[in-house]
Each structure stands twice: as structure tokens, then as C-alpha cells.
Amino acid sequence: MAKLNRERKLLEKRAAKQAKKEARKRAAAEAADDPIPGQLASEDVEPSPDGSREEVPATPPETA
Numbered sequence: 001m002a003k004l005n006r007e008r009k010l011l012e013k014r015a016a017k018q019a020k021k022e023a024r025k026r027a028a029a030e031a032a033d034d035p036i037p038g039q040l041a042s043e044d045v046e047p048s049p050d051g052s053r054e055e056v057p058a059t060p061p062e063t064a
Helices: 001-031
Strands: 045-047 053-055
Touching: none
Parallel strands: none
Antiparallel strands: 045 053
16 A cells, blocks of 8 residues: 555656646747747737847838
8 A cells, every 4th residue: 555655656756747848838839939028019019030129110211
């Protein structure tokens, strides 16, 4: 009986550790998806060909 109890506790401990690991991964993924504070709304930002994001001016620059 003692052996079964030890094995059960070990399995529970491993399951809890795996759940914590997955929760940390989800939290990191959600943090990566959240916009950066101060960043413009998505309609004001366009992706550039190299994958970075560039700001789009609200009005076109005037030429004289």
C-alpha cells in the first residue's frame, strides 16, 4: 500500500508540474499577442515586407 501511495503522489506531482508549465506557456503566448502600450491601433499600423510594423501617417504629407 505504501508503494502505491508514493507512486500516486509522484504522478500527482508530475501532473501539477506539467499543468504549471503549460499555464506559463499560455501566459507567455497571450503576453506576446497583447499590443504594446502606446502602440497605435491596427488600422494605423501596416506590416512591412520584412515583417516589422511601420506607422502609417494619418494624413498624406503635403507637397508644394
